[in-house]
Amino acid sequence: MDDVLRMDAVGQARAVRDGQVSPRELVEAAIAWIEARDGELNAVVHRRFERALAELAGIPEEAPFRGVPILLKDLGWRQAGEPYSGGSHVLDGLRVERDGYGVARLRAAGFVVLGRTNTPELGSTITTEPVAFGPTRNPYGPGYSPGGSSGGSAAAVAAGMVAVATASDGGGSIRIPASLCGLVGLKPTRGRISFGPDGGEGWSGFSCPGFVTRSVRDTAAALDLVSGFRPGDPYDAPALPGPLAGEVGADPGRLRVGFVTRHPRGDVPEDPEVSEAVTRAAGLLEALGHDVGPSWPEALGDAGFPLRFGAVVADNLAAEIENIGSWRGRPVELTELEPRNAELVRAGRAHSAAQHILAVQWIDAFRRRMAAWWESGYDLLLAPSLGVAPFELGWIPPHDLSVASGRTARAVAYTSPVNATGQPAISLPLHVSRSGLPVGVQLVAAAGREDLLVRVAAQVEAARPFTHAALG
Numbered sequence: 001m002d003d004v005l006r007m008d009a010v011g012q013a014r015a016v017r018d019g020q021v022s023p024r025e026l027v028e029a030a031i032a033w034i035e036a037r038d039g040e041l042n043a044v045v046h047r048r049f050e051r052a053l054a055e056l057a058g059i060p061e062e063a064p065f066r067g068v069p070i071l072l073k074d075l076g077w078r079q080a081g082e083p084y085s086g087g088s089h090v091l092d093g094l095r096v097e098r099d100g101y102g103v104a105r106l107r108a109a110g111f112v113v114l115g116r117t118n119t120p121e122l123g124s125t126i127t128t129e130p131v132a133f134g135p136t137r138n139p140y141g142p143g144y145s146p147g148g149s150s151g152g153s154a155a156a157v158a159a160g161m162v163a164v165a166t167a168s169d170g171g172g173s174i175r176i177p178a179s180l181c182g183l184v185g186l187k188p189t190r191g192r193i194s195f196g197p198d199g200g201e202g203w204s205g206f207s208c209p210g211f212v213t214r215s216v217r218d219t220a221a222a223l224d225l226v227s228g229f230r231p232g233d234p235y236d237a238p239a240l241p242g243p244l245a246g247e248v249g250a251d252p253g254r255l256r257v258g259f260v261t262r263h264p265r266g267d268v269p270e271d272p273e274v275s276e277a278v279t280r281a282a283g284l285l286e287a288l289g290h291d292v293g294p295s296w297p298e299a300l301g302d303a304g305f306p307l308r309f310g311a312v313v314a315d316n317l318a319a320e321i322e323n324i325g326s327w328r329g330r331p332v333e334l335t336e337l338e339p340r341n342a343e344l345v346r347a348g349r350a351h352s353a354a355q356h357i358l359a360v361q362w363i364d365a366f367r368r369r370m371a372a373w374w375e376s377g378y379d380l381l382l383a384p385s386l387g388v389a390p391f392e393l394g395w396i397p398p399h400d401l402s403v404a405s406g407r408t409a410r411a412v413a414y415t416s417p418v419n420a421t422g423q424p425a426i427s428l429p430l431h432v433s434r435s436g437l438p439v440g441v442q443l444v445a446a447a448g449r450e451d452l453l454v455r456v457a458a459q460v461e462a463a464r465p466f467t468h469a470a471l472g
Contacts, residue, residue: 001029006471008215009163009222013065013110023056023067027112030069034114034161037472040142043155045074045133046083046116055112063110065225070106071165073153074116075123076209078198079103087121087130087149090324090332101194102166102209102226109225117152117165121338122317125404126176126386126411127396128152131338135393138180139470140437145393147177147386154181154212160471164218170207171313172386172415175427179385179440182429182468183212184219184457189448190422191235192227200234203316204360206309206419214468216458219426220244223450235422238448249462252455257285258295258373259382260414265301268413273389273439277431281441282382284430285456288463296381297373299366300417306409308359308366309416310347315356317341318348343401367421374446380456381444383414385427390437418444426453429466 004012004021015021021029031049038044052069059066072079075086078096085091099107107113118128118136128151129135136151138144139159146155150167154177157165167174169187178185193209195201202208211222224243229236259282261275286292299305325331334342351359373381387410396404418425424447427440445452 001025005029005033005160007163008213008218009065009068010215010217012068012163016067023059023112024053026067027052027056027069027114030114030162037159037161041137041139041155041159042134043117043136043152043159043161044071044115045085045118045152048082048113048115052112052114059110063108066110068111069114069162070111071115071117071153071156071162072103072113073119073150073166073168075119075149076100076168076195076202077103077166079113082116085132087119087123087132088337089132090336094327098197100198101196101230105226114162117156119150119152120148121341122320123149123168123170123173124313124317124341124344125149125396126172126408127393129393129398137393138437140182141435143392144390144437145180145395147180149173150177150212154178154183157181157183157212157214158468158470164211164213164222166209167212168202168207168209169419170203171419172412174210174212175385175415175425175440175442176411178212178427178429180390180438181212182438182466182470183214184216184426184428184466185212186210186219186223186426186450186453187418187424188223188227188450189237189424191229191233191237192223192450194228194230194233196230196233200232204312205235205422206312214466216454216461217245217248220248220454240448240451244450244454247451247454248458250455252452252459255290255379255456256377257290257292257380257382258378259292260294260296260300263387263413264296265303265413267303268387268410271388273433274384274387277439277441278382278384281430284460284464285382288459295378296383297370299369302366304362305366305417305420308362309420311351311355311359312363314344314348315351316348317344321345339399340401340404363420370417370421371446379445379452383442383444385415385440385442387411387413389433389439390435414442423447424450424453426457428457428460430460430464
């Protein structure tokens, strides 16, 4: 069973179809592994083991992922009858009434949900250390952060509890944990996956649902299952030429790739380990036959971006707190929130509607300036997934908001612009830091080109197979 748990989800599904393992054996083995490892890591904050086992009998034999275990991030990804916390005590007592579209599709495909994973309070930072549930630890080093906000999902997949877990990305929250935990993490194009039926968008379009996995083919297969426009969605991503699973192993052709190792904004200190990761990845892409050279969108250097991005996030958090107050029947007091979120809510409440719209309009213009670089003939941008080397728990201090803000801005300097533009981007585990922790690199494509990202990511994976030393 250890060998089966080390397989990716596609491999586990095949093992079930071939009779190598039964769905019950696979689910029971995953449960045992969670119980063995999660005491140290604190990745799974809600367990539903008995219900998961009871659901096995109802899964059709023809379901493509029959019996394959999965974990859901406890932010978004709602499941009927289960609690929903969002990393915070302000949601205590909430039970979800119906599955989100993505969860319904995963369950219909045969995935078995074992529980929900830890996330920072309301998903608003890059490390998973919520007061409500305690910190999640990185399987590669228990003193280190697994990142955020999908840190619980990333830690669980890296440790071998499940092969795939759901995630979401509003400023880097898929790609950053994937980088820190040695995983594949693809942020899809805006509108590729529906937030329905209970939502339309996240963070004014900045946030996208997705997955963290250990293989490119798992990422492609999982996205195929949940992608697609639903009536009433505010966005619709450009159509893909076919299933992403069919792009794995396809020739990407000779691509024109620009890369950046020093942030053009000038206020982001360069981290030598991060720069080394990007430089080595550039060399690998060149060796694979691509045209690679230093180049990037000029808009990436605009010093006005962090202010507008931060304003939109603060406005959305303020609105979310109002919604939570309405749900529970009493307002959320700022003293109920962690200091970081209390300050963001204050800022959001201080913004007028006109100020919010002006920030969104500035982002609209920024998006067009960024897109011009791809229109000029480039296929991919190679950049850091995270602007800093792997960091220890506590590096984002909960009470020193000035230090926390500066460090967070540095960390997300390469990811948050891609949330603002809505483009797809993938983090790949291609480097190891001097501390022995993974360092990912990010490839960004034009809007709608997840197919290109999957092709080149699979090419890179075949040339330099990903190692997953934390599986145990």
